[in-house]
Every structure is written in structure tokens, then in C-alpha cells.
Amino acid sequence: MRILAVSDTESTALWDHYNSNKITNTDLILSCGDLNPQYLSFLVSCTNLPLLYVHGNHDEKYDQTPPEGCICIDDKIYVHEGIRILGLGGCMPYKPGKYMYTEKEMKRRLLHIKHQLIFYRGFDILLTHAPAQGLGDGDDHAHQGYQTFLGLLDKYQPKYMVHGHMHLQYDHSLQRTMQYNNTQIINAYEKHSWEY
Structure with missing residues (x-):
């Protein structure tokens, strides 16, 4: 299965200069948040592909x-x-906002879906807006990753974690992909595709 992930910045290649050949063999689109809702609707209408999303801040x-x-x-x-695919959007609070969660609030969200984790026996992809703590996150509070996500990765060992929030131009040392135990971490900033 070929997956396209998008986040944070609308890709001009996909939106302004759309050509169906640019999304050849794609089967699923994942959005990590902070994108224009019309952009996501456009991608669905042009490709007729399923698009799953979480909220960004x-x-x-x-x-x-x-x-x-x-x-x-x-x-x-x-x-x-x-x-x-487990979805957990939002980021650390740095101003008032609906989709901002403290570490404690993120843990509380997990308690509400505990029955799903048991029923499905874990998950294969963790789809988030913010990164996990220490795995491609930032030094400032607004871009700090969640320790809760590290716990999920350690316990369930999903094949992928796909996140946004960290614009690759913020810091040239940021990596598009990295490995954490059995999980490949993907920063979906703008767009990135891979074979599942």
C-alpha cells in the first residue's frame, strides 16, 4: 500500500499545479494537521482516495x-x-486553543480509548500532529513532543509514527525520517509518501 502524508504547509505541487500523475499508485492519504480544509477536500475530490486526519493546533x-x-x-x-491507525492530534499549549493539550491531558485522552487499544490489540500507525518527546521535536515549549507518545511506541511497537508540527526549515538538523526501535518516525511536513 502506498501512503501519502501531508502536514502544515499546502504543497503547491499538489494544489496549485495538480497533476494526477503526481499521486500515482497512492492508496491512502493521511493528514497530520494545520492545513486548509479546502486543500484536504480538494485532494479527496481529485484523487477519490480516502483521507484520514487529526487536528493540528x-x-x-x-x-x-x-x-x-x-x-x-x-x-x-x-x-x-x-x-x-491511531489518531491523536494537537500539541503542547502555548496560548489558548482548542487543540492544545498538556502532557496530563494527553494521557487522559489515552484513558478514554484504552478499550479500543485492547479490542484492536494495538495499532500499526500512530498519526499525530506533535512529535514524540526527543524524536524530532523542538526545544521551545510550543514544539516540545509528548512523553505519552514515547510510552505508546515502547508498548505497542507500531510500524510507523507519522507527525507534523515541525517545519523542516525550522532547523536544518531535523530529519524527514528516523528509526526508534521497531518504529519508523516520519515527519510529514508538506508532503511525503512511502510504501507500507
Whole structure:
């Protein structure tokens, strides 16, 4: 299965200069948040592919204008063709905002989906907006990753964790991909595709 992940910045190659050949053989689109809802709707309408998303810290506009044809998987496990995808959007609070969570609040969110983790026996992809602590996160509070995510990676050993929030131009030392135990960490900034 070929997966395209998008996050934070709308790709001009996909939106302004769309050509169906640019998404050849793609089977699923994942959004890590902070994107224009019309952009996500555009991708779905042009490709006729399923698009799963979580909220970024700038996505309060989705409450009034949700991305049409897309599926929000925040706080749930969604199974697509046998692949279990757990969605946990948001980032650390640095100002008032709906999709910002302290470490304690993120742990509380996990308690609400504990039954899903048991029922599905874990997950294969962790889809988030913020990174895990120490795995491609930033030094400032707004871009600090969650320790809760590290616990999930350690316990369930998913094949992938896909996140956004960390714009690659913030720091040239940021990596697009990295390995953490059995999990490949992918920073989906703008766009990135891979074979599952």
C-alpha cells in the first residue's frame, strides 16, 4: 500500500499545479494537521482516495468548515484495509486553543480509548500532529513532543509514527525520517509518501 502524508504547509505541487500523475499508485492519504480544509477536500475530490486526519493546533476553523469527504480519526483507531491507525492530534499549549493539550491531558485522552487499544490489540500507525518527546521535536515549549507518545511506541511497537508540527526549515538538523526501535518516525511536513 502506498501512503501519502501531508502536514502544515499546502504543497503547491499538489494544489496549485495538480497533476494526477503526481499521486500515482497512492492508496491512502493521511493528514497530520494545520492545513486548509479546502486543500484536504480538494485532494479527496481529485484523487477519490480516502483521507484520514487529526487536528493540528491551528485547526479550529475545521469546526465551522470541516474538510469535506475526509475522516477525522482523533481519539480513535481506524482500520483501513487491515492497517490499524491511531489518531491523536494537537500539541503542547502555548496560548489558548482548542487543540492544545498538556502532557496530563494527553494521557487522559489515552484513558478514554484504552478499550479500543485492547479490542484492536494495538495499532500499526500512530498519526499525530506533535512529535514524540526527543524524536524530532523542538526545544521551545510550543514544539516540545509528548512523553505519552514515547510510552505508546515502547508498548505497542507500531510500524510507523507519522507527525507534523515541525517545519523542516525550522532547523536544518531535523530529519524527514528516523528509526526508534521497531518504529519508523516520519515527519510529514508538506508532503511525503512511502510504501507500507
